[in-house]
Amino acid sequence: MNIKKDTWQKQERAVRATQLAFDLSSEVQKHIKKQAIDDEVTPSDMIRRILGLEVKSKKTRQRLSFNLSDEELNQLGAQFGIVEPDEARKKRLIKQQVADLLIQFTEQNKQT
Numbered sequence: 001m002n003i004k005k006d007t008w009q010k011q012e013r014a015v016r017a018t019q020l021a022f023d024l025s026s027e028v029q030k031h032i033k034k035q036a037i038d039d040e041v042t043p044s045d046m047i048r049r050i051l052g053l054e055v056k057s058k059k060t061r062q063r064l065s066f067n068l069s070d071e072e073l074n075q076l077g078a079q080f081g082i083v084e085p086d087e088a089r090k091k092r093l094i095k096q097q098v099a100d101l102l103i104q105f106t107e108q109n110k111q112t
Contacts, residue, residue, distance in 0.1 A: 032047065039059075040061070040062070041059060045057055073090075073091065076094050076098070077090055080093070080097040082094060082097070
């Protein structure tokens, strides 16, 4: 019973938390986001750090993500020459090809 009460109290505190959103210049936002990436933290944790507030989360592994429609998924499958009846396997193969292209893009565009 104590565990349930403790969990409920934590959830209640989270609900009461206040979220602040800022309309700052793109230069300011970009700088904070870049610093967060360099420090391997979220932009939210970077802001907490700048403000001198406690940062409880651990370093994060930054992830890139985007959404694809079924049509776009099929388009990429054709582009990469992936013919696979198993949809889950097809998505994994496309994901690997996209990752390879992003790595190639990065290598070609590194600033020296």
